[in-house]
Amino acid sequence: MTGQVILELKKQPWLLHLFWLIVLVAVMGSLGVGWENHLQRHGVGFPETGYKTDWDEATTTGEAAWNMRYLEHDIKADTKAAAKLPADRQGDNTAQALMKTMLADYQKHDYRHLNQAILKAAQEDPQAVKSIEELNYLSSNNDELNALMLYMVKHLPNRLIQVDAMTSVTGNFAAIFGLQNYFSAPNGKDAELLTALLLIMGLTLFCDVYFQDRRLTTDTMMRTAPVSGMEQALIRGGVTLGLLNVILLIGAVATLLAMSLLPGHEFGTWLQPLVYTLNSHVGTMSLAQGLGQEWLIINLWWLVFAGLAFCLSLVSRNLLVGMLVLAVVAFANRLQLLGLIAPALRTYVPSAHTVFPSVILYSGSYGEVAFGTVAVTFVVWILALFICGGLIQAARQRLRFAAAR
């Protein structure tokens, strides 16, 4: 058993692993540093200044300063507008009072009180909160804002999600995986690139390892190993999956390191909340949970590739046949092939689930699809594929024996 693992490790396509490691570190690193350094920079232009955008630095202090500037301007504009109103409608201005409290708390760095004040206002006077642009940014849905602030007050009382999500290392790291749901940031594209890269990595590596023996005509030799064909396939898949995760881990650590070295950014916390709506029920989860779920889906995808490549390697010697089928499965959505499947059945096909952030944050078409459903779908497919591979293997063995007799 240990011998088999060592053998499989020795047989791994190390050049290909190295290639993907370099590509992944380059892509993840540039996305991460790009997000932190430039893309999430906040600026604001006011009508008084001719909408000329005034940019704040993309640092923790810059973001706080931006929030304060925004509040100061809105308080002034609000006061001006209120002065024009008739006398009987003046006085009761909850929104303005809240903005003033928020600004004072910002200046005192009393974030605990700030979070509590927003939560209280969101619970008591949603209408007033809705009129505050600065909070609308956080979430335009009052239930979501409520859940978010409740989470903050409970778990991270002395931190500001407004600043953390935009400037902290952890917030930006999650954003390159598409896990960021405030400020309607244009994160879809970047997550798309990274997702496609992770899928292509997996499909090339699993095809390579499973097709290797018959391509190099070492399959007869492998049959002399003291483990069954199925065990060999499982060990091979396991070793490759492990190495893929090592590559992903190195990529993640290198990216986090590069992002931490950029000056002016706090590291943040993995407990930062993400907010979602599933079956019209609002909930929150931490970044750690979101990233964990994304890691799980990636691994499930890689296992689907392993099962498929295993089955295909038993019926074809041609690596390209395997790569084509795996690529069609992975990118069926892009190739519009899912259109050929009845809409009700699409949830139960792995090909439908390539937009990982949507699956995790229940956005887009996932508003009523629980994460568990998706995960179970994948597990069932993986089991079915490996069982199918085992059956093909058994049938081939029987044929070989028959031929030998």
Next chain:
Amino acid sequence: MFAQLKFDLKKNLFSSTNAVVYVAFVLLLLTTFFLALDQTDSTARQVDGAYQAALQSVTGTIKTLEKDHAKTAKQTAQLNQKYTQRDYLQEIMTLNASVSSPVPMNTPTQLDGALLKYARYNLKKTRQGQTNGLVLINHPDRPTDSTVLGQQKEVTFYRYLALHHLRELPLTQTDVPSDAYLPFQFLRHVSPLLILGVFALQLGQLFTTEKRTGTIRFMNNLPVNKLGLLTARMGTFLVLTLPLFGFALLTVYLIVGLKFGWGNWQYPLVYSPDGRHVAIMTMAKFMGLLILILLAAVLFMMMLSALVSLLSGNFGVNLAVSAAVLLLGTNQVAGSSMGRGVVRWLPSGYFDFSGVITHQTAWPILSIAGGIVVLLAWAAALYGLCALIVSRRQQL
């Protein structure tokens, strides 16, 4: 030489790679067809919406102007202009509704005529410099271009449609007849880099298989020059893969044709060859040029793959080099400030086939013929390099 080619063909004719390449081509070219099967095309509604929006904008202005009783001379002139525009747009809307209805009362030519009249009106006003009150239709398939050139394009386009009795097919429409489907697919939906990538797959497989399976030693013992071996392999590629691509095009043509009709190869594509004049290209000419420039690009990719195969027998390395060269042809690289300076002399500048043909690449290029010459010159240079390496290796 021919014996070698025959031998090589025999080895590769029934390889499953050929099926893979064929299926990959067909799937890439059928994406829009599958989309059309899944979702009802909404382009007709969008076009109608664009006409409606233009008309609403005009009627809105008319309402505001009519309310004002003490009009200045300028306002009266403006109102008259809006009445003219309203008449044009109302005619377009009525004809469009009639042509699109299940029982059409009017012919597409009449609609083309109405659109042509409006385009001519806009062109005249643009030429006179009176662009202020113009209401241009925001066609969903093309950016609205308020320059004289943009208006000339509109006029030329609708004049051609009216003359040839054709109905406009917006580029965004998915259920188009097959004569327009293939050109549209290359114009809008499928990246030429993906198509070239499939060619690169076949090339990588063909050029590295000997080294991988260890039969290269046997091949080297054959009484044939090593360059001859390489050239025979190139011949195999051309004889196998180009017909496969042709069959894929034909398959897609037939599938789409049987479902959505056959269309007309005379359908126009309007473009500006030099940024000043407007020209019309038929779908047939577009496809012809596209295939020419694609052939040149494929020849270049073939020489590149052959050269890499002399240096490494690894399929992955071969594919990675091809992919890297293809990536140089993306907008991000070729269109970057560094790329723009040199890209016209590089093959990568000409991988965006439809952009090259309609002169709309995001970077400066030579003409179509110039592009083909650049591609072929690079191919020849790489072949020369292959010959040099092989002859040095054969020296005793």
